[in-house]
Amino acid sequence: MLSLGVRQLDDILGGGVEEGSSVAFVGSIEYDNVILMHQAVLEALKAGKRVLVVDFRQPPSTLLKELRNHGIDYEPFLDDSLTILDGYSNLYGQGIQGGRNVLPNPLDLGITTAIIREALQGDEYDILVIDDVTSQYTLQSSPKIYIKAVVRLVNSVKSLGKTTFVAVCSDVFEKSDLAAILIPFDYVVEVSKGVVEVKRSLQPLRVVEPKFAYMRTRNGISPMKEHYQSLEGLKAQLRAGENGTIWLKDLRVQILEEVTERSLIETVYDFLGPEKGKELLYTWGKKQFIGYGEYSKRHNTSIEEALEDIFKFTIASGGGKLELVELSDSVIIIRGTNLFPSGKGYPYPFHPNYAGSLAQFLTEFTGERWEGEETKCEAMGAEHCEFVLRKVR
Structure with missing residues (x-):
């Protein structure tokens, strides 16, 4: 299996994509799909794969600069396990550009596809990357012929046992042309408007809803949940609103001192007594976590994985x-x-x-009733707190 460079995406796919398959990274004009595709390429290079990138979208030097701005550095791999074919200069440059890695006439589909196929015939490369097919589509006098050429190229590369990564900008294609150009791909991953979604896969998907929110960062495409699992991520989401409000993305929050929450808990016990006080605090925790388990089970594959997400957020939020x-x-x-x-x-x-929140989460995640109790507490002199959660039969 080949990793696509984002753990949450790999988990949805059960570890990544099959070697020798074809993957379309579909996006819109913000080109987040291109960034994710190159994250996958960098992951493959680090794993020892040999890669041929065909760059139609911009000069190779500009591509390298763009990718470095998103934490993707190809320099250590150039002239070794990575080759970039320049499919841009002889479309837009002045005069004819020569050189070993420059396509002589990118618009000549016969010559261009023949050069690519010939390069992939031997053992020199494991993966073909096209960045992107949209640039050529807009210049064709006959888009239908171009689509046929792309479909044939992808299928011929697959027949050689090589992997293909292709970036596609869906905003540019006619609807029927987009459907046609995606025909040969084993995987279709849509990356657009803050959501990554697996639209097609060779293997059964591991989650009910194969999608997640993301942010475009200096380290590439990053799942949104990771930003809530680190202090730096939370700081990036905080903003001051008007009229004395503070927001964590779309949620209004307040900075709470420890003494304030401690006095609240002590007041509950003083007013209600130990048993009723504990019951109220437990129910309060349950109320706080309504909906979290339902959401998590659509995006996580196991209880352990889901709990780890909660643990990370708990640390990050103090x-x-x-x-x-x-x-x-x-x-x-x-x-x-x-x-x-x-x-x-x-x-x-x-x-x-905490016990109530965890019990509510497990009940929603598993579909079976769970109850919990804090059996040890640091505030009572124990070395650590301990929560025992039991399934109610």
């Missing part, structure tokens, strides 16, 4: 460190340290809301 101690079909034990709020010498547990 809630403390959670880790999985035991996982079985009926019992899950989670350890917590430095949970928010902290306390010392208190007679009752401080974090029943």
